[in-house]
Amino acid sequence: MQTPQPSPGPLAKAALRDQLVTVRNRRSVAELGDAARDLADRLLACEEVRRAASVAAYVAVGTEPGTAPLLAALLDAGKRVILPVVLPGNDLDWAVHTGDAGLVPARFGLLEPSGPRLGVDAIATPDVVLVPGLAVNDAGFRLGRGGGCYDRALARVPVGTFTxxxxYDDEVGRDVPVEPHDLRVTAAVTPSGLRRF
Incomplete structure (x- = not known):
């Protein structure tokens, strides 16, 4: 009896993840800081973000493209910001971001909001949804970390929402393997600009 072999999609994704994480880990602290400020500038200049009353975002950790300047600017602009809380089973609940003082350490080395939970369907309410990733292809299919959290969350986002x-610049236009459960985003932001799909 033969052992079933995994499809090439997951294997190709794992290999690409390893490659991209290795490149990220080589970035200097100065480069990370510059990128975070440039990302905030790009997003704050984006029409959808400027018009938004509410934004779903996340707290970047490690060598992820930084979100701290962006989160601070969104709160300063009076926007309602919700952040994810990882549930058992890798689904995402959400809570309102009240500032850095309201963040607590969580599983996987993440920082999460400590306030009341809004439920998994809260992701359907913001005008803008910002998601993490490791790469995106030319059709808008993103490569995540492999837990499926954001695939579940994006499935709850209404069609037409700016996602x-x-x-980073070198992570756009990559040859990302696509599986049936993968969902497209409508744009990618990098330190040098915004690309729409």
């Missing part, structure tokens, strides 16, 4: 993956 944007936050990346």
């Amino acid at each position: 944007c993956v936050v990346l």
Whole structure:
């Protein structure tokens, strides 16, 4: 009896993830800081973000493209910001971001909001949804970390909502393997600009 072999999609994704994480880990602290400020500038200049009353975002950790300047600017602009809380089973609940003082350490080395939970369907309410990723292809399919959290979350986002993956410049236009459960984003933002799909 033969052992079933995994499809090439997951294997190709794992290999690409390893490659991209290795490149990210080589970035200097100065480069990370500059990128975070440039990303905030790009997104704050984006029409959808300027018009938005509410934004779903996340707290970047490690060598992910930084979100701290952006989160501070969104709160300063009076926007309602919701952040994810990882549930058992890798689904995402959401809570309102009240500032850095309201963030607590969580599983996987993440920082999460400590306030009341809004439920998994809260992701359907913001005008803008910003998501993490490791890469995106030319059709807008993103490569995540492999847990499926954001695939579940994006499935709850209404069609027509501005969904944007936050990346470094060299992570856009990559040959990302696509599986049936993968969902497209409508844009990618990098330190040098915004690309729409």
